[in-house]
Amino acid sequence: MITIEQVSFSYPDGTRALHDVSLTVLAGESTGIVGANGAGKSTLVNHLNGWYLPQTGKITINGVELLKKNREIIRKQAGLVFQNPDDQLFMSRLYDDIIFGPDNLGMNKQKTAEEAERILRDFDLWELRDKPPSRLSQGQKRFAAFAAVLMMHPSVLVMDEPTSDLDPRNRKRLISLVNALPATRVTVSHDLDFIRDTCSEVCIMSEGRIAAKGAAKEILRDRGLLEANGLELPLRLQE
Numbered sequence: 001m002i003t004i005e006q007v008s009f010s011y012p013d014g015t016r017a018l019h020d021v022s023l024t025v026l027a028g029e030s031t032g033i034v035g036a037n038g039a040g041k042s043t044l045v046n047h048l049n050g051w052y053l054p055q056t057g058k059i060t061i062n063g064v065e066l067l068k069k070n071r072e073i074i075r076k077q078a079g080l081v082f083q084n085p086d087d088q089l090f091m092s093r094l095y096d097d098i099i100f101g102p103d104n105l106g107m108n109k110q111k112t113a114e115e116a117e118r119i120l121r122d123f124d125l126w127e128l129r130d131k132p133p134s135r136l137s138q139g140q141k142r143f144a145a146f147a148a149v150l151m152m153h154p155s156v157l158v159m160d161e162p163t164s165d166l167d168p169r170n171r172k173r174l175i176s177l178v179n180a181l182p183a184t185r186v187t188v189s190h191d192l193d194f195i196r197d198t199c200s201e202v203c204i205m206s207e208g209r210i211a212a213k214g215a216a217k218e219i220l221r222d223r224g225l226l227e228a229n230g231l232e233l234p235l236r237l238q239e
């Protein structure tokens with residue numbers, strides 16, 4: 001379970017990206033965060049694995065408060081798939097990026113190798129395992145970043161724009177994969193059809209604030225509310 005209570009955040013250049021944001025995501029629930037460019041979505045979710053710490057307010061993940069001293073505990077529970085996969089893949093060989101997390105935690109090498117092979121095959125990346133991540137296509141990088149996070153079995157999975165660069169077949173594959181995960185999920189996306197297919201709750205952000213939150217099936221069919229926040233109905237509801 002995730003609780004965000006009255007969190008505000010400004011960047012060093014003075015940009016106030018979050019104003020008094022409060023949100024609760026119950027265990028096992030999947031929440032989509034939507035909003036126009038610059039609304040503060042990435043800034044908010046980049047807090048959830050301790051990448052940023054709240055400047056005011058409080059965040060807890062499974063009861064552990066997000067404080068500098070708890071960062072490592074939080075990172076074992078909450079996996080963040082960044083908006084830009086290049087922020088996440090840093091080894092010279094894809095396979096080493098995939099096993100980096102479990103190896104770092106001293107997990108059983110044989111088990112890690114078996115799981116790495118299964119996950120890489122799931123994402124059609126097995127044949128590419130010896131390539132440097134920098135030489136993968138954008139869609140392959142996105143799947144690689146996703147695979148690296150799944151290797152850690154996070155109980156909380158945070159995804160920032162997971163469908164960017166994916167072709168329709170891989171987008172569908174991601175929907176099935178995500179829906180089969182037992183994790184509590186928070187997904188940022190401009191792809192409202194993806195949010196509709198994978199989230200039960202939705203929160204709309206606007207100018208660093210929460211503008212609305214509620215059941216996905218209600219929020220995502222409210223044309224007036226979406227348009228007031230720079231969004232459109234999901235494509236499948238536009239016909």
Ligand SMILES: Nc1ncnc2c1ncn2[C@@H]1O[C@H](COP(=O)(O)OP(=O)(O)OP(=O)(O)O)[C@@H](O)[C@H]1O
Pocket residue numbers: 011012013015016017035036037038039040041042043044
């Ligand atoms: N490193 C940074 N330094 C200064 N300002 C930043 C930084 N990163 C983001 N911002 C600003 O913070 C605000 C929120 O940005 P954020 O990336 O969280 O928005 P977003 O909703 O994720 O947008 P998008 O949909 O375009 O990805 C914006 O005004 C942005 O210009």
